[in-house]
Amino acid sequence: xxxxxxxxxxxxxELHPDRxxxxxxxxxxxxxxxxxxxxxxxxxxxxKRAFYLLKLKGVDLERDEAGEQRQMPIxxxxxxxxxxxxxxAVRAAKDVPRAQAMAAEVEGLKAQALxxxxxxxxxxxxxxxxxxxxxxxxFTRFLEEVEAIEEEALAAP
Amino acid sequence: MAYSDKxxxxxxxxxxxxxxxxxxxxxxxxLVGAPACGDVMRLQLKVSDAGIIQDARFKTxxxxxxxxxxxxxxxxxxxxxxxxxxxxxNVEVAKELxxxxxxxxxxxxxxxAIKAAIADFQKKRAARATPATAAAATAExxx
Numbered sequence: 351x352x353x354x355x356x357x358x359x360x361x362x363x364e365l366h367p368d369r370x371x372x373x374x375x376x377x378x379x380x381x382x383x384x385x386x387x388x389x390x391x392x393x394x395x396x397x398k399r400a401f402y403l404l405k406l407k408g409v410d411l412e413r414d415e416a417g418e419q420r421q422m423p424i425x426x427x428x429x430x431x432x433x434x435x436x437x438x439a440v441r442a443a444k445d446v447p448r449a450q451a452m453a454a455e456v457e458g459l460k461a462q463a464l465x466x467x468x469x470x471x472x473x474x475x476x477x478x479x480x481x482x483x484x485x486x487x488x489f490t491r492f493l494e495e496v497e498a499i500e501e502e503a504l505a506a507p
Numbered sequence: 508m509a510y511s512d513k514x515x516x517x518x519x520x521x522x523x524x525x526x527x528x529x530x531x532x533x534x535x536x537x538l539v540g541a542p543a544c545g546d547v548m549r550l551q552l553k554v555s556d557a558g559i560i561q562d563a564r565f566k567t568x569x570x571x572x573x574x575x576x577x578x579x580x581x582x583x584x585x586x587x588x589x590x591x592x593x594x595x596x597n598v599e600v601a602k603e604l605x606x607x608x609x610x611x612x613x614x615x616x617x618x619x620a621i622k623a624a625i626a627d628f629q630k631k632r633a634a635r636a637t638p639a640t641a642a643a644a645t646a647e648x649x650x
């Protein structure tokens with residue numbers, strides 16, 4: 351990571367638009383800097399990084415079409431459905447501590463899935479990596495819902 | 508991005524939200540998900556012995572377009588035969604709801620959910636048939 355930050359600083363100084371007098375070169379420098387910043391965001395975030403590595407291996411989970419290889423096992427979808435229904439009940443009851451307890455459990459599952467995905471990516475096991483990152487995506491959505499519940503509780507105590 | 512009026516209409520007043528007994532032999536359950544967004548959709552069909560869809564229920568955790576797509580198809584499938592329902596395409600759903608290209612996958616999910624529910628019902632019906640008729644049916648398909 352320190353190497354990444356150092357490299358980023360060096361490149362960002364080198365590409366900085368202020369170094370360009372010519373308007374055309376300046377615009378190009380703005381574009382390159384934007385690309386550099388996007389790249390840093392991906393590399394810094396372990397989840398984004400894993401999704402990007404999977405994309406390099408030919409599976410783009412960001413894309414919308416639900417392809418065959420992106421199909422999750424039915425047992426997992428059932429688990430997601432159960433968790434989301436339970437969270438709905440907690441939301442109706444405005445039970446924020448319970449929602450947070452559920453989030454803590456899902457955080458753990460997400461971390462495990464990400465670790466499995468990283469291992470699979472290293473081993474070039476694309477199918478397994480796709481499966482685990484699919485899990486990461488569902489768990490992330492769950493955690494976003496918990497955040498929304500927390501915000502609702504803050505907005506209307 | 509703004510939702511179309513029809514999406515908002517279904518989102519605010521979703522039709523047929525709920526659950527049917529998944530152990531009922533006349534109920535087929537379809538459960539599908541989209542890892543692109545983390546949405547999950549459950550669609551259930553209650554089918555008469557004559558093969559007509561009498562009732563439909565859905566539960567969707569997802570964006571407004573996913574909720575509207577599933578709400579719309581529960582309305583569409585009622586009164587249809589399984590064959591007719593199986594022919595509903597995501598294109599029709601997307602058109603009816605004026606879904607923008609980034610939300611087309613929500614309508615795909617709804618189409619997949621109908622197909623999954625039909626497949627589940629047919630699997631149940633085949634299992635319900637006596638082993639002899641089931642074997643005969645298999646022999647029929649093989650021919």
